[in-house]
Amino acid sequence: MMAQTKRMARVAALVLLLPASGTAQSLADYDYENLRFRGVGADIGYIAPNRVDATTVFGVRFDLGYLGPAVRILPTISYWSSHLKRSELERFADRLEQIPALRDQNVSIRADDLGTVAWSDVGLGLDAHVVWTTPFRFYTYAGAGFAVHVMNGKGGAVEDTFIEDLLDSMPAAISVMGGVEYEPVTQLRIYGEGRYTVQSDLRYPTIRLGLAVMMAPAANALRRAP
Numbered sequence: 001m002m003a004q005t006k007r008m009a010r011v012a013a014l015v016l017l018l019p020a021s022g023t024a025q026s027l028a029d030y031d032y033e034n035l036r037f038r039g040v041g042a043d044i045g046y047i048a049p050n051r052v053d054a055t056t057v058f059g060v061r062f063d064l065g066y067l068g069p070a071v072r073i074l075p076t077i078s079y080w081s082s083h084l085k086r087s088e089l090e091r092f093a094d095r096l097e098q099i100p101a102l103r104d105q106n107v108s109i110r111a112d113d114l115g116t117v118a119w120s121d122v123g124l125g126l127d128a129h130v131v132w133t134t135p136f137r138f139y140t141y142a143g144a145g146f147a148v149h150v151m152n153g154k155g156g157a158v159e160d161t162f163i164e165d166l167l168d169s170m171p172a173a174i175s176v177m178g179g180v181e182y183e184p185v186t187q188l189r190i191y192g193e194g195r196y197t198v199q200s201d202l203r204y205p206t207i208r209l210g211l212a213v214m215m216a217p218a219a220n221a222l223r224r225a226p
Helices: 002-023 086-097 100-104 162-167
Strands: 039-047 055-063 066-068 071-083 118-134 138-154 172-185 188-199 202-214
Touching: 039 188, 055 202, 071 138, 086 162, 118 172, 138 162, 138 188
Parallel strands: none
Antiparallel strands: 039 055, 039 202, 055 071, 066 071, 071 118, 118 138, 138 172, 172 188, 188 202
16 A cells, blocks of 8 residues: 555656646746635546445535646545445454454354444545646646545444544545546536545545636646647
């Protein structure tokens, strides 16, 4: 997992370096004073985590405009809720059986004994997109992001156990993403995005579709060479 996280971090750094290498911009071109609220979007999507059942994810993003040429900054909020996979319940049951007090009494615990265990996540993040314009009101982007996730696990059989303690956590995560936006009319955008997220105890791909209302016109996007 550590090696995978390092690889993701290298990919994220490479993505964010693209505008500087491709357009020969200086550091003076990147200034937080250029940031201002430009719009808000809401999306719905589908995630397939490695430890829980695939489920629906809901998200909100706030467009703060461009830190510099082509680099767009977006704070994000996301939420999903699902149930632990059967394989995870079996793993936890095995660990419970290893507790000395239970092991000495030859207590047998199976996945079914744990019942249904829910796991939910609220993510607070910050994404940076490298944006390209294309003909016909289309925009494309690639980017990377960092987030803190508030994870909450619950279930009757695991309440007040070490399993609940393991599921209740606040891990950090990194993501890489890419997407397409279409502007059918001025100040309204439809966007689709794919991303991959890695955190200490969970990883998952995401596909999202959303709608954004823009309060200011587009600016500073990196135009794709003809």
